[in-house]
Amino acid sequence: MYFHKTKPLQHYHLFLSHQPRSLPQIKQTHARAVVSGLSGHSHFMSHILSFISLSSSFVSLSYSLSIFHSIPFPTVFTFNSIIRCHTKHHNSYASHCVQFYSSMRRRFLNPNQHTFNFVLHACSKGYDTKALNQGLQLHAHVIKFGFERQVFVRNALIHMYFAFSRFESSKRVFEEDTLCRDVVTWNSMLAGLVRNGEVRVAEKVFDEMPERDVISWSTMVMGYVQNGILKDGLECFREMRERGIRPNEATLVTVLSASAQLGLVGFGKFIHSTIKSLRIPVTTPIGTALVDMYAKCGCIEESRVLFDSMSRRDIWTWNVMICGLASHDYADEALALFHKFINEGFCPVNITFVGVLNACSRAGLVSDGRHYFKLMVDDYGIQPEMEHYGCMVDLLARASLIDEAVELIETMVIQPDPVLWATLLDACKIHGFVEMGEKIGNKLIQLDPTHDGHYVQLAGIYAKARKWEDVVRIRRLMTEKITNKVAGWSLIEVQGRVHRFVAGDREHEHSSDIYKILETIGLRITEAGYSSKNLTFLA
Known part of the structure; x- marks a missing residue:
């Protein structure tokens, strides 16, 4: 009799000796607990809930809530676990975390540092006035319960205030106790500053850091690139490597993107050699970034070799390859790859058709361009965006179908970009349509009188028609309207x-x-x- 009474306890220690990671393992442990008579054991069920909160697998909230509600007297540990379960889900569940916190307080249970860490992160996902007010009240509770010197809680507060663009509040929390900081505290400040465009301020914080990890370096690199300071982002990556820091996947994808945008194939190859020398696995995102970099830097053959060698390719891998082939005038190959893409079971998106229509435009395939434009709208339900219209206008303009291009622009469902009219203006110059060019040129100058290129294009049309008086008139008009011309600049890559x-x-x-x-x-x-x-x- 004594043996049977203690048997569940024996199972209890046996089940908790190994932490299940995946959802099937958790459910298997739960099922064995039910069979062994442990389903009514509050402490054991709290641990099952904790396993769910720590699992990397997607677990429905209904399952987590069913376990929580089966525990008659939940502890702080139990509440922390169910709050953490909610923070892993969609932002709409953020307010539920605060409700659980309130429920815990109504049971006269005092929160610990983990409670505040989880619930403050939940508030950070709210992004509305209600969530901010809840966060402010939680900050007051942090002080009330004496957790303002807990570094994990302070980090969560800094993150929360940055999420609501409360920069001064984040800075105040960061500076009020200089001894209560760790590398995560500094990284939280860095991330918040670069996310809000304060890259130069982030530089100063980065320079003051007593310790930096890969997250610190990655944050700065991505901050530069995401805010358009591409050259500094690449130099930061170079320094990162010189200090022996191993880059993560996000950093590599970011610097490959920067190299692609600048057309710096030498730096792109340096990144590629870094991946090889460190034996970093070429994941789908890294492989896609490499394909894109080589294509945009003019090395389409290297791009195609990499694409063919990838064991796993997602929709974005196919898109960058289709667009790359199109931009290098390999129209037949781009269209063939598009059909292979469809046969593989992928569904095209808007960027897919940008590549397809660009291929048709560059090769002068007017009938094919019309077909794919119609296919995009009718078969795939993709509404044309400015890039699609741009490809079609360019296609028609190259084919001297100026009237059809004008009709397309005037019937657009969105406001046409001046670039579309500028494309037609250039076509009018090439094909000698002086009257149409004059009409479009004057329209462009009315739309944007500060753009010097419009004046230059219109003057070029008059010059080709030998209307020298009109050339002089347009040049004078440009001088009157544009007082400050932004200087153009060039980049060159020498020895990296x-x-x-x-x-x-x-x-x-x-x-x-x-x-x-x-x-x-x-x-x-x-x-x-x-x-x-x-x-x-x-x-």
Whole structure:
């Protein structure tokens, strides 16, 4: 008799000796507990709920709630687990976490640091006034229960205030106790600053950090790139590698994207060699980023080899390959890959058809372009966006179908971008449609009188038609309307370093050497019989 009474207790220790990770393992443990008579054991069921909150598998809240409600007298540990279960789900469940916290207080249970950590993170997902007010009240409870010096709680408070764009509040929590900080505290400040565009402030915080981990470096790299400071992001990555920090997947994808946007194949290859030397697995996101980088940097063959070698490809991998082939004038290959993409069971999205229509535009496949545009709308229910209209206008303009292109623009369901009209204006210059070009050019100048390119294009049309008085008139108009012209700049990659230049640049550290070489080039051109008088400059 004594044996049977203690048998459930024996099972209790046996079941808790190994923590189940996946949902099937958790349910198996739960089922064995029911058979063994432990389903009414509050402490054991609280641990089952804890296993669910720690599991990486998706677990429905109905299952978590059924276990919670089966416990007659839940403890703080139980409440923490059910709150944590809710924080892993959609933002709409954030308010439920606060309700559980309130329920816990009504039972006269005092929260611990883990309680505040979970419920503050839940408030951070709310993004509305109600969630902010709840977060402010929780901050008051943090002080009331004496957890304001707990580093985990302080980190959660910093994160919450940044989520609501309360920068000063985050800064106040960060600075009120300089001794109560860890690397996560600093990383929370970094993440909040870069997410809100305060990259230069984040730089100062980064420089002051007593300790940095891979998250610190990754946050800075992604902060630069996401805020458009691509060159600094790449230099930060270089320094990260020089210090021996192993990059994570997110960092690699980010710097590959930056290299692609700048067209720096040398830096892209440096990143690729880093992946190989560190034996980092080429996951689908990394593989897709590599395919995209090589395609955008002009190395379409390397891009295709990588694409073919990938064991797993998602819809974005196919999209970057289709778009890459299209941008390199491999129209037949791009369209063939699109049909293979469909046969593989993938469903195209808006960017897929940007690649397909771009392929048709570059190859002059007017009938095919019309077909795919109609297919996109009728068969896949994708409403045309500006990029799709841009491809179609370019396709029709290249084919000298200016009237059809104008009709397409005027019947657009969205407000047309001036770029579409500028595309037509360029086509009018090429095909000699002076009257249509004059009409479109004047329309563009009315839409954006500060854009110097519109004046230049219209003057070019008049120059081709030998209407010199109109050329002078448009040039004068441009001078009157545009007082400050933004200088264009160029990037060049030399020995893995990115250099930026503007016309007449004298600030580069090697500018004197560069101008000496330019003089040498000029002399050699003259010696070869070339003269600036023999060169033709087009407006």
